[in-house]
Amino acid sequence: MTALLEFKQRLKELYGQYELYILPVLKFILAIVYFFGINQLIGFSDKLKSPFVLLVIALVCAILPANIIVWVGFALIIGNCYSLGMEAAGFAVLLIFLMAILFLRFSSRSNLIMAFTPAAFLLKIPAAVPMGGGLVGSFLTSLPAGCSVILYYFMRLLKEQAAMLQSADTEMLQKVNLIADGMIKNQEMWLTVLAFVVVAVLVNLIRTRDLDYAWRIGVVVGCVTYILIMLAGGLFLNVDVHLVNTIIFTAVAAVLGLLLEFFAFGGDYTRTEHMEYEDDEYYYYVKAVPKVSIAASKRKVKKINGDSGNPARGLEGGGTVVGFMNPAFEEKTVQVKNAEPPAPKKSINDVDFEKKLEDSLKDL
């Protein structure tokens, strides 16, 4: 635990020192993960599928505000749908437009969570998305979380029905109906939307309560709720839910949630202090939870070259690199035989101060 705390402290210091560079790099990584997730699902356009194009777009996203990533992702989805057919592209535009007007405009700051959803579904840990959103954001995170599920299932539908949608024999109206039916009648999608919204709201509700270990309780309750909703869906709806897989991957999501708690919160509830006081207008009931902090020890590895006259440095030149496995000096106890014992120190009473003073005066 101490090692983890030290690691967190170091990360904090590192972030504080290089924030200017780390933030764009993180945005770049998120953008790449999101765009590759989209391409994994609906990479129909050869141009948009090219890693070079994606890298350039991600690089541009790295220097723009973070929310732009989501909108660029939307553009990528529409572009890929266009390669599949006008109907798919029109449906995508309509879907994104409706989501933006009806939901996403209320949660502009939390919309970034949509970038995590494709990757989370591909890694089979979708529960991590609403849980993370509920822990870090506000309850409004449930809106983009729900929308991202709809978008994911839309992309999956396009992937499954790509042959039908690309076929010249299928009529336009048939294609639109195929997509619309695939969306509206997809019970699994609605079940997952429900699970996402409920989990995000519930986790946020618990996390913001005045409870000890609120974050952890939020994570556990969120996971249990997710499993229960999926299980109920499997029992009462026409949805194929693999129970063991759901439980295992939700547990993995819970571990991620706990990791998030460790890095984003880190309160020490064992040292909680409760205070009560009042002023002219209010009574105050204060609960103060101290932060767990540890001073990171700074280990410096020194490179010592034993032979100063040796011009060649480094390992090849015979130099030694000091590390934990290769200490510079071995601890040795040297016993010197037949050596005279060191002379005992003179007692302060034996010193003749008068004489010393006279000597110094003579020098003057």
Add this chain to the structure above:
Amino acid sequence: MLNLEKVKLMTKLSMYENTEGKTHLPVSKYYRSDYIGLALIKNFFLTTIGYVLLVAAGFAYYGEYLLDNIHKMNLVTLGGALAVGYVVLLIVYSILTYIQYTLRYLKAKKSVKGYYVILSRLAQMYEREERRAENRSGRRGQK
């Protein structure tokens, strides 16, 4: 010569302008009623567009059924239902927008208060410096 106190205040102001101020300063320039009124107007248009799109999508989806049964349907009732749906959606979204923008306005006002305190302190400093400069030039004129 550099006035250290002034530089400190200006740095604080600049830091605010580049972080929180980016979102809060434009909001604080409006009156509350203007800010929320504008948001409601924007909401009216967006909700209307959204509703029209929803209805159009619904018609497209049930197009076949509608074409087959339109002669049997009471179009007045259908129109009424659509109008009621529109009004309900508009009211719900207007309430949500009102709440959201009121909260946003209050937050911005609170956040900007500190900024204006520093700004007025800086303005006072400038005034003091100007007065000093005027006094100096006045003395020189008398000589």
